[in-house]
Amino acid sequence: SNLITGNAGPGVEIEGGFENFLSPVLLDHPVLVGNSIIGNSEQGIYIWGSLVDAPLEVAAPTTLGNIISSNAGFGIEQTLSTPTLAYNNVFGNLTGETDGDLDISDISEDPLFVNIGSGDFTLTAQSPCIDMVGSEVFWSGTEDRTGAERLIDGDGDGVALGDAGAFEFQQTCPDADGDGYLVPECADEGDGDCDDNDDSVHPGAEEVWYDGIDQNCDGNDT
Numbered sequence: 019s020n021l022i023t024g025n026a027g028p029g030v031e032i033e034g035g036f037e038n039f040l041s042p043v044l045l046d047h048p049v050l051v052g053n054s055i056i057g058n059s060e061q062g063i064y065i066w067g068s069l070v071d072a073p074l075e076v077a078a079p080t081t082l083g084n085i086i087s088s089n090a091g092f093g094i095e096q097t098l099s100t101p102t103l104a105y106n107n108v109f110g111n112l113t114g115e116t117d118g119d120l121d122i123s124d125i126s127e128d129p130l131f132v133n134i135g136s137g138d139f140t141l142t143a144q145s146p147c148i149d150m151v152g153s154e155v156f157w158s159g160t161e162d163r164t165g166a167e168r169l170i171d172g173d174g175d176g177v178a179l180g181d182a183g184a185f186e187f188q189q190t191c192p193d194a195d196g197d198g199y200l201v202p203e204c205a206d207e208g209d210g211d212c213d214d215n216d217d218s219v220h221p222g223a224e225e226v227w228y229d230g231i232d233q234n235c236d237g238n239d240t
Contacts, residue, residue, distance in 0.1 A: 019159065019161070019163045019184045020054075020163070021054050021056075022054070022056070023055070023056045023139075024058065025060075026059050027058070027059065027060050028060045028064040029061070029086075030053075030055060030063045031061075031064045032048050032063070032066075032077045033067055047079065047080070048079035048080070049079065049082070050063070050079060050082070051084070051155065051157060051158065052083045052151070052162075052168075052180060053183070053184055054084070054085045054087075054163075054185065056085065056086075056087050056139060057089065058089045059089075061089060061092050061093070061094070061095045061113075062089040062092070062093045063084075063093070064091070064095050066096075066097035066099060067098050077099045078100055078101050079101050079102070080102040081094070081101055081102065081103050082104050082151065083104075083180055083181075084107075084182060085107045085129050085139075085182050085183035086106060086109075086111065087109045087110050087129055088134070089111045090111075091111065091113045093108035093111035093115045093116055094116040095116070101118075103121040104121045104152065105150055105155065105182060106125075107125050107127060108120060108124060108125075109126050123152065125146060125150070128146075129141065129182075130142045130144050131145075139184070147182040147183055148173050148187045149172050150182050151180035152179070153179060155180060162184060162186040163184040163185050166185075168180060170186060170189065172186070172189050174194075176196040191205075193211070194215060195211070195213075195214055195216055196217060197218075197220045199214075199221060199222070201214050208221065209221050211235065212232060218233060219231065219233050220233075220234070221234055221236075222234070225239075227239065
């Protein structure tokens, strides 16, 4: 949950990574989880080694759940390296997102920060980074960059997953019944859930006439 921004070189640089690639023991293996790496003057993450000087020490870090955005070089440069990547959002980097391959779980979409111009890299409610990190990812701590709880159900689907980046989205308008509709004070007029404890009641539901329940929240039982 680090915020790494505004550096005069790469945001993160990793050289080497294996004490001995042929050994069953994996030593000095970096793991990057849940960081926001934004607006650095070279690569977001620069991963490299030397097949000439150290043929068994080419970097291959594990990189999970990071936002790597708006850097002046590649988002992830993988020179002579095959890192393990998953659940990263690599977007809007000047040279390109990567010179290697991204994982099928990685995305390249606008993170939709609150205000990137003022350095507010927290997520808006529409961010694709919310709840995008798979449940198998191990988080070393329970708090995000601000000290807020790390794993919460940010998209209201009933499953608490981690958000990509250093900041966990704090849902102020929960969808308690997981039907995709927010309570009226958080929704556009006419789109509010009139019973957020019943997933069969919401503006898109089919009305059952005269059963004493307003299923489609239009104020009538018909």
